[in-house]
Amino acid sequence: MALDSRKKQVLNAIVDDYVSTYEPVGSKSLIERHNFTVSSATLRNEMAELERMGLIEKPHTSAGRIPSDKGYREYVDSLLRYDDLSDSERNDIENRISGSVNDITDLIRTATDTLSERTGFVSLYMSPRLHKSFLKQLKMLMIEPGKALVVIVLSAGVVRDKVVRIPNFLTGEQIMQISDSVEQNLTGKPLDEITLVTVASSMKAADIPDAMMNQIVYEAYTAIKQADSLNIYLEGENKMLQLPDFGELTKARNLLDSLSNDGMVAGYVNELHPIDDVNDDSFMIRIGQEITLDGLQDCSFITTTYKIGDDISGNIGVIGPKRMEYQKVISQINFVRKTLNDKIKKLTE
Secondary structure (H helix, E strand, O other), X not given: OOXXXXXXXXXXXXXXXXXXXXXXXXXXXHHHHHOOXXXXXXXXXXXXXXXXXXXXXXXXXXXXXXXXXXXXXXXXXXXXXOOOOOHHHHHXXXXXXXXXXXXXXXXXXXXXXXXXXXXXXXXXXXXXXXOOOEEEEEEEEEEEOOEEEEEEEEOOOOEEEEEEEOOOOOOHHHHHHHHHHHHHHHOOOEHHHOOHHHHHHHOOOOOOOHHHHHHHHHHHHHHHHHOOOOOEEEEOHHHHHOOHHHOOHHHHHHHHXXXXXXXXXXXXXHHHOOOOOOOOOOOEEEEHHHOOOOOOOOEEEEEEEEEEOOOEEEEEEEEEEOOOOHHHHHHHHHHHHHHHHHHHHHHHO
């Protein structure tokens, strides 16, 4: 679809006006706000052509026009100009993220909270994909008879812990033997190379009866593999309910129902960013009907990738109304990502 210069100007103006006012746009208001040098009749003709092309549409209750999903897509793909953040905006983001504790998970969560505060929308992060990370430490600590805490430290600087069930007759000393044996034999192995067999083999040095060992092998293996599970964190759902876009009860309920299903949202983000896209710095933008999650058809979904070292990545992004200032939101996400990557690099050096 090729738009001539005037149609691009008209579409750009309609999107900008609708984003700022949440009111359908007419030819008269376009002339008043944007100093078009053509007549209202000419603008109406241009708008009629844009409507015929499916880029704008007429709401039932107004004579004006609003962007369609197709129109927003054309705007994002062809007309968008990215804004540079002001010095004060950059300083605010850097101060918020730099002031967080020196733990990667808390750091990423702080960056996500900052995105929600800056945009006024829902922000999210997906935990890093750790399949290429290797085991750095593994400790097993007796909590009480029948229960132990497994603490796993990965090369990405990520710490995971899990309470597991163990045979009631295992002593604290035996748990330490098993822990030392596993750590000695599996340290340096990538997570995706650790199998039930390798865990069982790593425990052979521990002087534990086989009958007790079978359960602890499975629990330790599960704890290690779950370290690479995909987790998603969402912040700012309440902010979306304050927007007029979700003032209708049905829209608000559908939005909250969708966002409350963490597993579905995580799966969708994972589809947007395949596991081997660690070096992809691009943004994935999905608008309205392009989003395959029920309840988010009135939203836009913008995500990108943050990095931990050369081989490990996760995702951060924003879920907001289709009627958003895309250039501003993308600029904020981009700077948050850059600041986050720089901070992670310092923590992992």
